[in-house]
Amino acid sequence: EDQVTQSPEALRLQEGESSSLNCSYTVSGLRGLFWYRQDPGKGPEFLFTLYSAGEEKEKERLKATLTKKESFLHITAPKPEDSATYLCAVRGTRRNTPLVFGKGTRLSVIA
Amino acid sequence: SAVISQKPSRDICQRGTSLTIQCQVDSQVTMMFWYRQQPGQSLTLIATANQGSEATYESGFVIDKFPISRPNLTFSTLTVSNMSPEDSSIYLCSAANGMNTEAFFGQGTRLTVV
Numbered sequence: 680e681d682q683v684t685q686s687p688e689a690l691r692l693q694e695g696e697s698s699s700l701n702c703s704y705t706v707s708g709l710r711g712l713f714w715y716r717q718d719p720g721k722g723p724e725f726l727f728t729l730y731s732a733g734e735e736k737e738k739e740r741l742k743a744t745l746t747k748k749e750s751f752l753h754i755t756a757p758k759p760e761d762s763a764t765y766l767c768a769v770r771g772t773r774r775n776t777p778l779v780f781g782k783g784t785r786l787s788v789i790a
Numbered sequence: 791s792a793v794i795s796q797k798p799s800r801d802i803c804q805r806g807t808s809l810t811i812q813c814q815v816d817s818q819v820t821m822m823f824w825y826r827q828q829p830g831q832s833l834t835l836i837a838t839a840n841q842g843s844e845a846t847y848e849s850g851f852v853i854d855k856f857p858i859s860r861p862n863l864t865f866s867t868l869t870v871s872n873m874s875p876e877d878s879s880i881y882l883c884s885a886a887n888g889m890n891t892e893a894f895f896g897q898g899t900r901l902t903v904v
Contacts, residue, residue: 713892722882722895723833725791730890766832770889777823777848778893780832 681706681771683781691787692757700752700765700784708772712750714743715766717783723766726752757788792817792885796896803873803903810869811899813883818863823884823893824856833882839866873903 684703692698704712711730715723727736729745736743740761742753752765764783770776793816803809813822822839837845837858845858860866870877880900886893 711890711892715895720898720900722794722898725892725894728892768833775838775846776889777835777838778833780834782832 681769681776681779683767683769683779685765685767685781685784687784688782689785689787691789692754694758694788694790695756697753697755697757699754700786702750702752702767702781703748704750704767704769705748706769706771706779710770710772710776712745713768713770713778714750714752715768717764717766726765754786757786759788759790762786762788792819792887792894794883794885794894794896796883796899798899799897800900801902803901805874805903807873808869808871809873809901810867811881811883813866813868813885813896815864815885819885819887820863821886821888821893822860822866823886824858824866824868825882825884825895827880827882827898829879836868836881839868870901873901875903877901878903 682705686701714726717723727743732747740755744751764785766783768778768780795814797812824836825833835848836851837847839860841860857869880898882898883896884893
């Protein structure tokens with residue numbers, strides 16, 4: 680069974696204090712790993728897709744990396760507007776397998 | 791990217807009644823999904839909405855409780871039937887154009903059953 684574990688559950692940072700969120704996964708063949716941002720009361724907003732180990736994607740203060748067992752979402756010099764829950768999801772290569780989500784990391788950035 | 795609109799955005803319903811949630815995508819998509827997100831929890835897939843055929847349900851979800859329609863490539867509905875307080879949750883519609891691509895989400899429907 681495909682599984683995703685995210686850590687930490689919650690993270691509190693000072694504005695400008697860089698850090699990383701972790702997503703560990705087990706999957707029977709990786710079709711893709713996805714990062715989403717979710718603000719309270721809203722649906723998840725797509726950030727990145729990673730397909731193979733060694734791949735990296737960047738967007739503003741966010742950078743996602745992938746190994747064969749985990750992915751990291753690095754946040755450089757965060758701002759209060761980066762406060763949100765960050766969700767990681769994987770899709771395996773088995774036929775018709777759905778996206779499997781982790782429970783997310785709730786990030787708070789304090790000014 | 792696809793823009794997904796859900797209606798209603800929230801509702802408060804009496805137990806024993808049913809609620810139908812609508813999901814409209816601004817472009818044709820191959821795949822549409824329905825998720826449930828309970829407070830403080832992550833997303834759980836209810837079913838894949840198949841155009842022109844019966845939805846594919848995940849373990850623990852059945853058609854009698856969560857009937858789904860998908861009459862075309864841009865629209866789907868989820869009905870939550872014979873509701874109980876345990877059905878109080880956020881229901882999310884999602885769409886994707888293939889298994890290798892990202893899925894996009896609507897803003898969700900916050901359902902409270904009293």
